[in-house]
Amino acid sequence: MMHELFATPMGALFTIFGVMSLIGALAMVFSKNAVHSVIGFLFTMLSIAACYLCMEAEFLAMAQVLVYAGGIVVLFLFVVMLVELSKRKDGRANDRGAMAVVLPLVALLAAAFGAVFGGICFARGADQALNLPPDLAQGMDVAGHNAQAISRGLFAGYLLPFEILSVILLVALVGAVVLAKTERV
Amino acid sequence: MPSPNFALVLSFLLFSIGILGVLIRRNALIILMCVELMLNAANLNLIAFARHSGTVGGQAFALLVMGLAAAEVAIGLALVVALYRRKETVRVDEIDLLKG
Numbered sequence: 001m002m003h004e005l006f007a008t009p010m011g012a013l014f015t016i017f018g019v020m021s022l023i024g025a026l027a028m029v030f031s032k033n034a035v036h037s038v039i040g041f042l043f044t045m046l047s048i049a050a051c052y053l054c055m056e057a058e059f060l061a062m063a064q065v066l067v068y069a070g071g072i073v074v075l076f077l078f079v080v081m082l083v084e085l086s087k088r089k090d091g092r093a094n095d096r097g098a099m100a101v102v103l104p105l106v107a108l109l110a111a112a113f114g115a116v117f118g119g120i121c122f123a124r125g126a127d128q129a130l131n132l133p134p135d136l137a138q139g140m141d142v143a144g145h146n147a148q149a150i151s152r153g154l155f156a157g158y159l160l161p162f163e164i165l166s167v168i169l170l171v172a173l174v175g176a177v178v179l180a181k182t183e184r185v
Numbered sequence: 186m187p188s189p190n191f192a193l194v195l196s197f198l199l200f201s202i203g204i205l206g207v208l209i210r211r212n213a214l215i216i217l218m219c220v221e222l223m224l225n226a227a228n229l230n231l232i233a234f235a236r237h238s239g240t241v242g243g244q245a246f247a248l249l250v251m252g253l254a255a256a257e258v259a260i261g262l263a264l265v266v267a268l269y270r271r272k273e274t275v276r277v278d279e280i281d282l283l284k285g
Contacts, residue, residue: 011191018195025199025222029206034214041218044199048225055192057232057244060251067251072221072258079262080214083269146244153241154248165252172256179263182270 014054021047034080042073059147192233200226213268213275217261224254 028040045068206219235243
């Protein structure tokens with residue numbers, strides 16, 4: 001079982017990101033602070049997007065990142081800030097300790113990313129035309145075809161659900177405004 | 186390539202964690218997040234089967250589920266905000282307007 005999991009690079013990546021998504025989900029459920037829960041949620045969603053990528057669903061992985069990390073997590077953070085922090089003012093005790101832990105981590109991550117991107121951007125021949133190795137080029141080709149295939153499936157086979165979803169989104173938009181607006185200003 | 190079984194196991198575990206969160210947490214926001222997690226677990230299943238069967242219907246449907254999840258979050262958060270205005274709390278065990 002285990003050796004089959006790590007038999008291919010994609011399988012290994014899928015396993016790693018799957019475990020990361022589980023860790024994020026557990027952190028989301030068990031953390032005391034709601035902001036930490038939202039961060040666990042974000043971690044889970046990004047890991048699931050990576051899992052989609054391992055399952056050759058490139059378009060959906062990008063959609064997952066845009067919709068969840070870009071929209072839903074921000075919405076959750078807004079409401080958590082609005083609702084949670086207004087009544088709890090006494091959480092200042094261990095700010096300094098958290099800072100001492102977080103700052104070196106952020107510095108380390110930034111250094112790692114900087115090294116990687118610097119290595120890519122300033123390497124010899126970085127300004128020359130992109131010349132992908134054949135397997136990577138084929139991967140990009142599959143990605144292009146993935147979006148095409150999804151759009152064909154969506155607009156040919158599932159047009160009615162798609163239109164119904166657009167109406168549902170409109171209703172949700174109006175409903176959210178009506179529910180959340182202040183009473184008769 | 187991972188076989189669909191692994192995706193199914195992962196999806197099962199994520200769904201279980203989502204249910205666990207809905208059951209044990211009393212913060213309405215975290216319950217909403219757990220519902221989102223369950224929808225994502227279902228999406229994982231859809232995509233795994235789409236890849237296994239070599240058709241694109243599962244992926245198209247996962248996209249629809251994603252849109253539905255976004256609508257659900259908007260409504261849910263609006264409800265939470267309205268509730269907070271009325272009761273000054275988001276703990277679901279303190280919301281007993283219908284208790285009589």
